Structure formats: structure tokens, C-alpha cells
Amino acid sequence: MNNGKLLWRQFLMEWTLYSRDRGAMFWTFLFPVLMLLGFGVIFRGGDAPKMPVAWVQPAVMQVKDQAMLDALAQFPSKLEAMTPAEAEAKWQKGETAVQLEPTPDGFHMKVNSYLIAQGQMTAQVVQQAFLMAQAKLGGQPLPKLIPVSVESPGHAHETNYAAFLLPGLLGLNLMSMGLFAVGMVIVSYREKGKFRRLAVTPLPKWVFLLGQIMHRLTVVLLQSAVLILVGALAFHIHNQGSYFLLSLVMALGTACFMALGFALTSFAETSETYGAISNLVFFPLMFLSGVYFTLDAAPKWLQTAVVVLPLSPFLKALRAVFNDGSGLQGQMLGLGIVAAWTLIFFGIAVKRFRWA
């Protein structure tokens, strides 16, 4: 047989084997379509998404303020007017990306350090609007920019932006550990029949599962300790809050996402299916958490629904401790949600876990 024929046969065989792998087919063809449909439905608004800006209403509206509002209306921005108290409450919840506040002789703009990508884009738009407003007023010979400060919801300032990234990294790391690493190991062990030997013994399932979770929990805490240590030594990033509270939040988050991983393993026969299922859970959890961009463009029902998801309150608590050095007083409701999910996931995991 000549090499051309050989190549053709090899190519066809690769397609044949590939088409029999249902997991691969799902990932390549169905999953992207599902994601597109999902986000398309959620974020369809007809126009391009408008950038939300929190507008702190001044006590007395000056000419420059009105000019600014008129200029902003020319840009794809969505102004949400609120009193200083309302603005502060929203800011502290971490739901504001950019806050614009008139000052006696100009404006001040705050960008949320956790939503920096979305915030900086919005900030540029606001700056352009400001230039336009100045041109229109004609009073300024040399156009100026609005002074900008980057702050966390707890008003922590940090010249080192990596400091704001670290807690998010820790949180995301342990969520992916729980969902991917642990779950995948469990499913592949089950696939290979490694639990059958345990299944014929009187070992209670919950002991096995809790033992697994405890082991992974300590692994994650150690791993996080290494990350924090390297962050401190290499980049001078320091935990602003108590290490005890930080460990507490981390442990709760780890338990929650491990239990979720275990619960999901009971819905997958093979590691391919598990890959599909865990990603199907992971991506929406991540995108809908409001952690990377605000959900102002999403429908109201969705904004209400995602409040109960566990990732966002967990990361908020983590960041509040690490970056703002605050206690957990403001985070109790959020942590309660995480704890409730942990119990639900663990219950499902124990109830549905199969050895073989």
C-alpha cells in the first residue's frame, strides 16, 4: 500500500474512533453550542450591553454635572442614580464596577479592584464623556481627566494589583480541585473497579467519603499556605485579616466544592461524562457568580437567582478577610448559603454514591 492510501486510512480511522467517543463529541460540538445558547438567551438585549455606572447624586446639581450626564448619554453606558448611602451599600456588597461622584470642582471615579477588566473599560468611556462635556462647556482651555482610584469593596487600596488577584486565585483553585481533581479521581477509580474491594466490606460510605474530603481539605489548605507564602515572599502580598478566619472560610469553601464534586460523580458513569458534567457546572458557576463581571446586563430573574449560588459569597468572604482585613460580620448570610450547599451536596453524595 502506498503512503497516500495509508494516510487516508489512518485519517478515516481517527475519525471513526473519535466519533465513537461520546464525551469528545459532546465537548467539541454540543457544549460550545449550549454555552452560546445559554449566554445568548441570558444576555440578549437587542443592543450592545451598556456599561453600568453608579452615579452618586449631588446635593445640588451644577452645570458641569448636567453636561456630564448629557455627554454620558451619547455613550453605551447605563447610569444608575443613587444617594451617597445607597451607593456606599452597593459598593460594599461588591456589586458596583465603577462609581462616579461629582465633587465641588469636578468628579471622582472609583473602580472596583475585583472587577478591574470591566471597570477599566467603563472608566475609559466615562473619561471620554468627560472630555466631551468639557469641550461643550468650553471653559477649560486644557481638557482634564477625572482622577480615578482603584479600591476594594472594603475600601482597601493597594498599589500592587496582584494582591487583589490572590484570594480569587485561591478560591478558584480550590473550586477546580473539588470539581475536577477529586471528582475525576473518584470516577476513574470507580471505572477501574478500585472500590469494589471496599464495597464488599462493612465500611460505611459516609466514613469513606468524609475521609476523602478531610484528606483533600488538608491538601488544599497546605497548598494555599504555599501560595500565600510565595505571594508574601515574592510579591509582598500579605493577608490583611486573621489567618484563623481565612482558614475557616477556605475550609468551608473546600468542603462545599468537594461535596459538590462527590455529588456530581454519582451522575457520571465514565470519566468522559464526568468531564462534561463538571464543566457544565463549573462554567455557569464561574460566569454567573458576578465575580468577574457584574450581571447588570442579565435579566432580573437571573440576577435574583444567582444570589444563592455558593461561589460568589465564598469569594467575597475570602476577599473581605484577605484584602480588607475585616471580620466575617457582614458575610454571615453568604457563608450560611455556602454551609447550606455543603450539607445538601454531602447529603446527595452519601445517598447516591456507588462503589461500582
Add this chain to the structure above:
Amino acid sequence: MSELALEIKGLRKAFPKVVAVDGLDLEVRKGEVFGLLGPNGAGKTTTLEMVEGLQQPDTGEIRVMGLDWKKHAQEIRTRIGVQLQATSLFNKIKPREALDLIGGYYPKRRGTEELLDLVQLQEKADAYHITLSGGQMQRLALALALVNDPELVFLDEPTTGLDPQARRSLWDVVRRMKAEGRTVVLTTHYMDEAETLCDRLAIIDHGRVIATGTPASLIADLGLPSVVELSFDGEAPDPTPFAARLGFAVEAREDRWEIPAADPKSLLPRLLEAAEATGTIYQQVHIRRATLEDVFLHRTGRSLRD
């Protein structure tokens, strides 16, 4: 307390493409070594897995030492010992650790050292599981099956893939289990193993029991204690003309003809005459005792190896 170690009635299990167990009935008495003999795919392993609680039967009743899985699962698990067909342990666990770990799950347990001695695994006691040979893994699996000092032991194809010497030493361990008063239920597709090891047997085919009894009684029930074999160089020819001349049933198998006979001595002269008359060129004539293989063949028309 029931006198039966195991009682199965009307057991059935269907998978999407095949009915693995199809109305199986079985009784195993306490203290006996009981064999499930049948070809691959007969339903032996599926049956055993349902008895061990690894799989749910579709219908049917299983009583293990008089206990029901639905009500007494934990008690059954503490009293049985199980060797799975393929015991896949964690790659980097050591035999000593595995025995300690799994032994710890039971209220009553045998010492790790004693078990390592019993299955002659002392020299590999601290090697990673993945580095053990097939025979060593099998012996470890046997030790694990005995770790809780069980009353009833299930061995699924315990000697498959072992060399003759390893098989013999494993048979010794099984005989010792019986001497210690344990009930042993094992599956095998080796008729010699079934004959030498088992007090009683059930022959299984297509998910049903087709015969039960002691090895001797099963062979005696054939009514034909001997088999005369004519072997050929290459494939056996069509035996029809020869059988007509001889007046006996002749079965062609690969490179030989088999003629079950009640009295082979009186058959021999007629056999030679028939071969002469039909011009049959055979290589050897061989008379042997009937075996369980013949029982299976007679009952199913197929060989155990098929």
C-alpha cells in the same frame, strides 16, 4: 440457624443486551466446598456478585446464612469473605497495609502476619501492589478474603491465569479453609479444579443451573463411565458412515472422535472392524474415564472451553 450457608431462588438479572442470570436456584450447605462450573459468560460471576451484594438482582431471593440483603446487609458483609475476579487495589498500597486497612473495617479480624504466612506473601509484604505478579495479586486477594475470619468465602475464578504450581498451592489454601470449618463457594471453568476441590457442584449454562451433585454422582449419572477416543492427524473427518457401521453415537471434536461407552472393552473389536471397513485412517485409540467435561458436553452439546 439454618443449615444452609446460601440459598438462592429464582434469581434473575438482565443487562441491556443479555440476560446474564435467568431463573437460577441453588443451595449450599454449611461446611462444604461448592463449585459453580460453567463456560465463560454462563452467569457465574454475575450470580456471585449478586450474592456478595455488589449487584442488585432483578427478581429472586438470596439468603446468606439465613439473612436477607435488604435487612441485614451490614451483618452479611461482616460474615462473608470475598475474592473478586479481578481485585484492583490502589497502585501504591502495600499488601501489609491493605490487610491492615481492610481488616480494620471488621469487628473480628485475623492477624496480618498470620495471613501473609498463609498465602506465602511475606517477602512481598512491603512492595507496592502494582509491582506484584498475577499470582501474588491473587494470593493477596485470597488473604483479603480471609481477613475477617469469615464463615462463608466466595472465590471467583481463583486460579485463572496461574501456573500449575501456584494453582496447587492455592488449592491447599482452599482445603485448609474447609478444614477450618468455613463454607467455600467458588467459580471455575476448569473441570479438574472442580473435580478435585469441590464437595458438590452446580453446572451452569446460560444463567441457569443444569445439574447439581457431587463430581462423582454427576459423572455416574451420565451412565457412560468411559469414553473411547480416536484421534486424527488434522481435523476429524465426518463420522456418519463409521457410526452407522458401529451402531453407536460418535461425536466429532476438532481432531478426534469421541464414543461414550458403558463397556469399552467389548466395543474395541467392533470399533477396529468398523474402521477397517470404512477405510478410516486414525492415529491413536485412547480409552479414558468420563469427566465433568463430558457431563457438560452431554448436557449442553458444547464444550466448556467454547
